[in-house]
Structures are given as C-alpha cells and as structure tokens.
Amino acid sequence: MGFETRIKPISYLKANSAEVIRELNEGAPPLIITQNGEAKAVLQDAASYYQMQETMALLKILAMTRENIAAGKVHPVEGIMEKITGKRPPDA
Numbered sequence: 001m002g003f004e005t006r007i008k009p010i011s012y013l014k015a016n017s018a019e020v021i022r023e024l025n026e027g028a029p030p031l032i033i034t035q036n037g038e039a040k041a042v043l044q045d046a047a048s049y050y051q052m053q054e055t056m057a058l059l060k061i062l063a064m065t066r067e068n069i070a071a072g073k074v075h076p077v078e079g080i081m082e083k084i085t086g087k088r089p090p091d092a
Helices: 009-027 046-070 080-085
Strands: 007-009 032-033 038-043
Touching: 007 009, 009 032, 009 038
Parallel strands: 007 032
Antiparallel strands: 032 038
C-alpha cells in the first residue's frame, strides 16, 4: 500500500474521524490530509509520533557530537580522573 492511498481530503476526515483514529491505532500508516488540493497535515498514532520524536532527538545528539569531534572539542577519557581529583589511580 503506497502513500497515494493514504491521501484524503479534509472532508473525508470530518466524516470518518473515528474510523481514521481506529485505523491509525491499529497500525495503519500515517494519513495525509489535503485542503483545496494541497497537503496540509499528517495524522499518525501517538505511539509512532513519540517514537519519531525520540529518534529525532537521538539524531540531533549524534549530529552535535559529530560537530564537536570535527571542531576538536572532544578529548579522550584516559586521564580524566587525574584531572578531576588531582590523584593518580592505584596501579591495577
């Protein structure tokens, strides 16, 4: 099933809102809502939305980390305890 079958006018949503929500909660792909022939909104179930938000946050953290590495703002972890405490760790 392609996205072309998941594009509906706003009048469809108005007439079938309960069915649309039921379908989304049962795992149907997002529904694109059009108004005057233009895509205006995307409807999806809440669980998928939250998962997508978490994924986006992780990707943002990854991008920021890559930027910090490229800018030389990341340092090796070796020796960090000595810097924090001023003491050398016991020999293992």
